[in-house]
Amino acid sequence: MREVADILFGALFTVAVSVALGALLVARLRLTLYRWEAALIEFVAGAGCLSFLTAILCTLHIARKGVFQWGGLAVIALALWQARGAPRRKSFPAIPLTWMATFGLIFSAFFIYYFFNALAPEVSPDGSGYHLGNVVRMWRNHGFSWSYLSMYAYLSQGTEMLFLVAFAFGRHSSAALVHFTYLCTLPLLMVCWGRRFGLEKAGLFAAILIFASPVIAKDGISAYNDLAVATLIYAVFYLLQVWDESKSSNLLIIIGLLSGSAYGVKYTAFLTLPFAIAWVCFSHRRSPAVQPTRPLLRDLLCLLIPALLMVSPWILRNWFWLGNPFAPFFNSWFPNPYYHAGMERIYAESLRQYAGIKHNWEIPLQLTLRGGLVSGIFGPVFLLSPLALFALRFKFGRRLLLAALVFAIPAYLNTGSRFLIPSAPFLALAMGIGLAEVPGALPVLTLFQALVCWPPVLSTYCDPWNWRISSFPSRVALRLESAQPYILKNLPDLALKVPIELEVPRGERIFSFAGRPQAYIDRDIIVSYESTLGNLAQDILWTLQVHKPQHAQHFKFLPVTTRGVRVVNIAKRTEFWTVSEMRLRSQGRELPRSPAWRLRAWPNGWEVPLAFDNSYTTRWSTWEAMAPHARIQVEFPAAERIDEVVLECEPAWTARLQVEILLDSGRWVALTDTPELVKSDFPAGLRRAATRDMKALGLRFLLINDGDMVYEDMKKYPNFWGVTQLAEANGTHFYRID
């Protein structure tokens, strides 16, 4: 039970510090809010502040338990000191007791079910993978880990900052409980919104719709960040409506802060700030005479300054660290050696595709009833979303539908249903408003959603592999049973934790083609698709299966004396252009390579040495779609006589290459664009070369799944590869490169 107490303390302490910070802020800004909404807004705003402060501590590498503990206690004490003697806030106008009682009953039932799931060991794929993986790494380093390069480490980590505080006291489940707090906050905020604006029925209806929604619940009880995003976005919308009535500049400060926090939590909330700005501008245009003395610019500054402040830790961190303020995206705008632009494109495109869906009509069914292909469902009542259009008759309905539309845009970039979570509260409220006039509709639909989304009921009709809460692990949540079997059941890879931590020296890294539950493994894992290093390692291991070096393109021309030679692509294609080795010849003999040669390439110039390292398993590649002027070039310290350029590679058949030489005048002139293609046997010893190159990259250990392309070959020829299997569990093999 001590463990449970620690978990609860970690989560409650983090929430308490957040509320305290929020209370200080709200009091300082002298905002007039109702009692319940004040508490919720204080939590949401305070969490943003705490996240910001923790990011600073992480940058300074002083993110330690003691700092959190004493700093947090000081903040709580300050808030309590300030709250003494403060006048009690007003309550919302009363609503019928039966409504509140029904809401309370349903909410409580789901709350208890969810709470035990959140309290149970964290086993969600992304939560145990990178969300808490990053947190654990930060916890080990007392701040950001600059040496670990993974696209998931580059994302903004506003929620992870809160997780870090909770993790310091209660480890993984504490972090999940912090996210669970957001899951509870969002529907309560919706109820408050309804009560404030006289739409109580719609508010209560929508709150249950959201709280009972299976994908929202599953996400909310896991150490993810989607509910934090949704709550922040909703809070911004909420306060914009309040601002519409009061026109208080101080309210804009908190709106800006929340907008910035939303971006800090997840990039997909990038629309929050533009939405708020557009709202303020539109509001000024619509009623310029309301406060003519206050210019629009001042309001915008009130909004922008706090927003930019909250955004700054993530932009600046990535800019200084990686050279790309928006990493891991926009790598073609901000080229950097840490993540390939082409891989970003492939990754983004894979997220945009609905895999397995035969017809567009299936998408609504997948999102509401089945869920297997979109990773989660919102519940059958959301099939009635078109009825939300009835809300267009009302001002609030139009606003809600606009917000639903705007915040659904990121879902275009990722087909996972959880990317629609920020839009769902607005849609639910609009449905509530649209159906409020139909007798009995809201209570019936509320009860229907509650009934059919109750986890055991849900399992009777959704796809079996739909991402959802599927059990009530009360004993393991209370740690009356060992957590280990529960974790192993959900994360079978963790069976290799002990061998990994015994065999891999501290500080060494492991390569894996697939993501692993890094939050539970005390070693860094380089995943194939997450970083440049991962891409290169994957490329090396795939040499034999995917790109055997058995082709050579010979560009022959009359002997010339030049100080530079390059091969340029002049075609625009979607494929990558790749070169294993580039060799220069004169009279049939290869020019010996010299350290004095200046090697260049565009794009991805950082990796050009891979085309001159005499290894067929390493390759230079554009790692992005071929563009005209993509090139690989050599400049000599003194003029050299050459008559042939050889590119050894898996030819990019769609590329159009030409050889150019550097004239004394500094101009490049083309010599030939007609290669002679020679196919030959690929050299022996490629397996060993691959593992040698892996070691050169600092990767001596491998985690290979049965389904990975190299597994069968590695299993058949371990001696050729020079690997030894150290352990195996549940279809995952742990190898050491000898």
Added chain:
Amino acid sequence: MEPTSTASIKTARWFLAGLLAVNIYRAMTQSVTPGEAWNYDRFIRPTWAEALASFDINNHVLNTLLVRISTARFHLTELSLRLPSLLAGALYLWVVFRMARRWFGDGLVFLAVIGLLTLNPLVIDAMSEARGYGMALACWMCAFELILESVQSFNPQKLNLAGMCLGLSVAASLAFAAPACALLCVFLVWSRSGANALVRSAPWARPPGRALALIFFLTAFVLLAIPLNHAEWKTLSVGATSLRQTINALIELSLGTSLKVISASARVGLALLAFAGLFASVRYWRRRDGEIVALTGATLSLTLVFLMAAHRWLHTPFPQEGAIYLIPLTVLTVTATILKRYNKTAQVAFLFVSAVLLGRYVSAFPFGRYAAGGQFSGARTLAKTLRTKAGRGDVRIGASPAAEPILSYYRTRYRQGNWQPIERQPLTGVYDYYVLTPADTALIEQRHLHVLYRDAGLTLAQ
């Protein structure tokens, strides 16, 4: 509706009570029909997850749901299986009485309408057989009655209830989507066009049409959304391939004849009635006392239009037994139109035709087996014989595919766990007992089986 009691009303009450008693008797005593057994075996006995994993047109959702409750509450018997249908049947009888009383007063016409609406063998079977048709019919009639009642005495609550009943009728049988939508559309247009006398006198009292439509839709949605999740077009598109086939089937089941001349007359009659109904509807659209003519005539026509349009553009089949709604629709359209004309000859002709029809219905009154299960009416006796013969021994039973659901049902019904699960496959294996339909009786000779029980449709052999 004044509380009066004339001889005809008393007769009607006694008649309906008797009919209800017959329904209960049949529900208790008749063997389960193939449709009931199939529905029980595929959608009621399995777990929720198994039942919801697929959908076919025989799954009448509301009936399935209520039978699940009924058989879980009381242990499985034919009566518990048919209890929801029986209750729906009672509702239907009550609605018919109210409607006939409200619109046709008392006397011979009143009795004729009641007889025509209740004595049709198809309707009698539907009032107790554990399928969704009777339930759908009762709900649809109830909705119709409530709509008519609400426009007489403007009462939005009754209208809301009518919307719910319409939704329930569709949930009970998808075949009722056409008449439900038709009734809804006709009523919405009728009430919006100012035809409603009450609206004319008090424009503020316009019936809340959108609410009615939404309540109808939401009721059907709540009940159908999840079961239809795994519906596939190929399992939904089962039925008659033409309206002609639908009408022929209706005539055969109602009159017990497949004479071409009668079927052809019925088809022509229905077509003429649709046009006449539409004409009468237009004529009585704005009359203060013309609600029933306006609504029934237009609904009948629009239902047929919907059916044909859906067949033409959505390639949906025409309903078979599901077209049972055509019976009250035609009866009400004819009766209302003729009575409104105050034409003595027409009324006498109507009474004459009614008498002929009623005579036919009475002569073919189904005290015993259900039309849908004629071949298997001895299934219960067979199952009891098998139970006696098999004793407590572990036995393998081979059943003809058509008899498999029925035997599976009785295996559960009589809790015969010692009967190994009966599989739906050709009888190629060796079994301890054989339950054969006439198509497979050759096996008796081939395998030298000993016949234990035999009737017109089933044979039990060892």
